[in-house]
Amino acid sequence: MVESFVRHRGTVVTLLRRDVDTDQIIPKQFLKGVERTGFGPALFYDWRYRPDGSLDPAFELNSPKARGATILVTGPNFGCGSSREHAVWALAQYGFRAIIAPSFADIFASNCYRNGVLPVRLPASEVDDLVHGTEAGRREIEVDLERQVITNDHGFEARFSADPYGRELLLRGLDEISRTLLEEPSIAAYERRHG
Amino acid sequence: MIEYTGDAIRALSMEERMTVCNMSIEAGARAGMIAPDDLTFAYLQGRPRAPTGPAWTSAVARWRALRTDPEARFDAQVSLDASSIGPQVTWGTTPGMVADITARVPDPAQLGTDTERRAAQRALEYMGLEPGMPLAGIPIDRVFLGSCTNARIEDLRAAASIVRGRHVAPRVRAMVVPGSQRVKAQAEQEGLDQVFREAGFEWRNAGCSMCLGMNDDVLGAGERCAATSNRNFEGRQGRGGRTHLMSPMMAAAAAIEGHLVDVREW
Missing domain, CATH: 3.30.499.10 (Aconitase, domain 3)
Structure with missing residues (x-):
């Protein structure tokens, strides 16, 4: 089971880069574990930490304003490159619940839906509005997956369209196995017919 | 999904086609594909786990149908002149x-x-x-x-x-x-x-x-x-x-x- 996502209110951090690839999101040296835990501290490792291991204050997520952010607003083609699912685990374990970008790499987006993270695709102009709002201190937004709309308390409103299957998984807190098991009666009936 | 067609693609060997399809992921696609042809079947015949005998014949007949319908519509089409690259x-x-x-x-x-x-x-x-x-x-x-x-x-x-x-x-x-x-x-x-x-x-x-x-x-x-x-x-x-x-x-x-x-x- 994964944490369901119906409606989420949280603060935004912006990472204004395009083509952020999964090697940046979670570098390969962290992929050797056999558990699905402990990836949060390694998120954006080479950007977040300097070679001596100290935090790089210039990196967006290390800004004091980014503390506690649960919504990442970023550039086009987010999640490109290697299809490692660990990338989503790292984002989720760091605390992100939603990622908003003009576009996503397709495999990454479907990994998000299956791991409790909502990828929201918005037109670049609306992403820009969110970025400007954040820069002006309006950091808190609400992402409503049920109504497929993003709002803030200052009149911002952007509609989005989630993948229907992915949306169902998130709304109900299902992973693909638990979703498939809901079809157990039909599966059993099929097996009886074709036994 | 990206489908590749055209003379330049048809002229590629199977291994070259695999490289092109493999790189589709780097273009943001989930997969790349090229419709099977005689070159594909020749590549597969005799390989480990490929069907043999009558099963081979019927498999090839089935694979020949794996082509995009002529009336298929794509989200976008891109034409490249391979000779200019x-x-x-x-x-x-x-x-x-x-x-x-x-x-x-x-x-x-x-x-x-x-x-x-x-x-x-x-x-x-x-x-x-x-x-x-x-x-x-x-x-x-x-x-x-x-x-x-x-x-x-x-x-x-x-x-x-x-x-x-x-x-x-x-x-x-x-x-x-x-x-x-x-x-x-x-x-x-x-x-x-x-x-x-x-x-x-x-x-x-x-x-x-x-x-x-x-x-x-x-x-x-x-x-x-x-x-x-x-x-x-x-x-x-x-x-x-x-x-x-x-x-x-x-x-x-x-x-x-x-x-x-x-x-x-x-």
């Missing part, structure tokens, strides 16, 4: 930051949007390149001829044809990592391992090696590598490592010259 070399930190070997490093200031300018600026800083530098001539420290994308038997044959009787440039460390154990065995049977060894390449076991750098095969910070793998992201081949993606023949020629070079001029 020279050997491609990446100058940046995504596979899309790429140019003809005859071109120069682009000037970020000339790009269309703010995001692109920032991305290119950042990439050039990481790669240690200046706008306007000719790509041919950029000196390299390492050569990685490997990966599942670009180290099949045809790739190794093509690269061997370039390095035969020549030697890797001084100060360049070059390695060949076959794409699979099967490829390695085949290459050794054909004596390609000897060709590479005599030219000063390391002949390694099949595996991911420097494509991903999960073992000790990594670039040091600032080291520059001509690589036949599929990804050149920041840190992909080691933190601070600088990767230029190119074809096996181009990487082989770069190993000999010690810098990026247009293999067509050989």
Whole structure:
């Protein structure tokens, strides 16, 4: 089971880069574990930490304003490159619940839906509005997956369209196995017919 | 999903088609495909786990139907004139930051949007390149001829044809990592391992090696590598490592010259 996502209110951090690839999101040296835990501290490792291991204050997520952010607003083609699912685990374990970008790499987006993270695709102009709002201190937004709309308390409103299957998984807190098991009666009936 | 069609695609061998399809992921697709044809069936026939006898005949009949319907509609269609495309070399930190070997490093200031300018600026800083530098001539420290994308038997044959009787440039460390154990065995049977060894390449076991750098095969910070793998992201081949993606023949020629070079001029 994964944490369901119906409606989420949280603060935004912006990472204004395009083509952020999964090697940046979670570098390969962290992929050797056999558990699905402990990836949060390694998120954006080479950007977040300097070679001596100290935090790089210039990196967006290390800004004091980014503390506690649960919504990442970023550039086009987010999640490109290697299809490692660990990338989503790292984002989720760091605390992100939603990622908003003009576009996503397709495999990454479907990994998000299956791991409790909502990828929201918005037109670049609306992403820009969110970025400007954040820069002006309006950091808190609400992402409503049920109504497929993003709002803030200052009149911002952007509609989005989630993948229907992915949306169902998130709304109900299902992973693909638990979703498939809901079809157990039909599966059993099929097996009886074709036994 | 990207489907590739056209004369140039039909003229490719199966292994070349696999490389094209494999790189679709780098374009953001989930998969790339090319409709099966006689070349495909010839490639499959007699392979391990391929059907045989009557099962083969009916399988081929079924596969022949696996074509896109003529009335199919695509979200977008892109036409490229293959004859106008020279050997491609990446100058940046995504596979899309790429140019003809005859071109120069682009000037970020000339790009269309703010995001692109920032991305290119950042990439050039990481790669240690200046706008306007000719790509041919950029000196390299390492050569990685490997990966599942670009180290099949045809790739190794093509690269061997370039390095035969020549030697890797001084100060360049070059390695060949076959794409699979099967490829390695085949290459050794054909004596390609000897060709590479005599030219000063390391002949390694099949595996991911420097494509991903999960073992000790990594670039040091600032080291520059001509690589036949599929990804050149920041840190992909080691933190601070600088990767230029190119074809096996181009990487082989770069190993000999010690810098990026247009293999067509050989």
